[in-house]
Amino acid sequence: MAEETRQDGTGMRAAVREVYGPTDLSAQPMFAGGFINFGYWRGVDLGLPLGEAERVRSQEDLYRRVLDSAGLPQEPVVLEVGCGLGMGCAVTLREYGPTAVTGLDIHPEQLRRARETHAELLRAERGRLRFVQGAAERMPFGDGEFDAVLSVEAAQHFPDLAAFAAETARVLRPDGRAAVTSFFTVDDVPGRPEELATLLPTFADGLDIARPVAALADAFTAAGLADVRVESIGADVWPGWDLWLSRWWAADTWPRNFRRAYEGRVLDYFVVTAHRP
Numbered sequence: 227m228a229e230e231t232r233q234d235g236t237g238m239r240a241a242v243r244e245v246y247g248p249t250d251l252s253a254q255p256m257f258a259g260g261f262i263n264f265g266y267w268r269g270v271d272l273g274l275p276l277g278e279a280e281r282v283r284s285q286e287d288l289y290r291r292v293l294d295s296a297g298l299p300q301e302p303v304v305l306e307v308g309c310g311l312g313m314g315c316a317v318t319l320r321e322y323g324p325t326a327v328t329g330l331d332i333h334p335e336q337l338r339r340a341r342e343t344h345a346e347l348l349r350a351e352r353g354r355l356r357f358v359q360g361a362a363e364r365m366p367f368g369d370g371e372f373d374a375v376l377s378v379e380a381a382q383h384f385p386d387l388a389a390f391a392a393e394t395a396r397v398l399r400p401d402g403r404a405a406v407t408s409f410f411t412v413d414d415v416p417g418r419p420e421e422l423a424t425l426l427p428t429f430a431d432g433l434d435i436a437r438p439v440a441a442l443a444d445a446f447t448a449a450g451l452a453d454v455r456v457e458s459i460g461a462d463v464w465p466g467w468d469l470w471l472s473r474w475w476a477a478d479t480w481p482r483n484f485r486r487a488y489e490g491r492v493l494d495y496f497v498v499t500a501h502r503p
């Protein structure tokens with residue numbers, strides 16, 4: 227097995243351990259506000275100069291897009307898988323009236339940052355917010371604990387989508403909702419992983435895993451989830467993300483090749499929703 231794909235005792239792959247380790251990726255200027263996602267830009271006027279406020283809004287709006295798609299019940303008990311610095315957990319808490327929000331992440335450094343960033347909120351909310359270490363494929367929770375399982379731009383790292391889907395189905399209560407957003411290949415035509423590895427170093431080094439979006443949808447169905455829906459949101463992700471990146475990177479350089487992969491109909495950004503019967 228290649229070094230970059232090897233896992234440690236916690237199931238964390240080497241590339242994930244390195245990228246989310248001592249260097250805080252969220253501090254890079256292409257991200258902002260503690261988030262680490264490409265953003266949902268529909269609410270941002272791309273004809274006007276973009277600043278940090280617009281960039282933060284795009285990342286918050288990606289969370290709002292997923293939360294709105296989930297079909298949450300009143301006062302839900304929410305789990306986010308791959309919560310990073312927990313900025314999306316804070317949006318959920320502030321805007322969606324949950325009973326409680328749990329942020330789960332595999333990386334201890336990310337959780338340390340989350341707890342530091344939200345120290346005040348954790349104190350003030352007295353148990354309504356918590357951050358827990360664990361893998362998407364082996365969640366440290368009991369059966370039926372959550373009304374909703376969300377995940378934002380983390381599933382591209384999960385080595386085993388079938389295990390993630392099975393765990394999602396297990397920790398959801400009956401009629402609970404799942405909503406996942408991330409980037410996947412549009413189909414399983416042979417050669418997709420190699421095409422992406424040529425364009426994008428994060429696929430070449432094993433951080434991101436090239437899989438068709440149908441792999442997640444099928445895994446949800448196989449895990450017993452119902453009403454599985456796949457929606458492309460790429461038109462509201464890639465142009466804004468690419469425009470933001472153009473401040474630092476010329477066309478045809480990493481990471482602007484994400485847009486190339488989208489326009490070449492290789493990769494897209496999706497929201498996948500389902501519910502537990």
Ligand SMILES: C[S@@+](CC[C@H](N)C(=O)[O-])C[C@H]1O[C@@H](n2cnc3c(N)ncnc32)[C@H](O)[C@@H]1O
Nearest residue numbers: 261262263308309310332333361362378380383
């Ligand atoms: C791109 S960041 C997204 C963070 C956050 N959702 C956001 O939008 O700001 C991906 C996160 O997924 C976490 N992660 C990667 N693989 C994981 C796994 N197998 N189980 C749980 N978390 C994982 C990483 O540690 C990282 O914090």
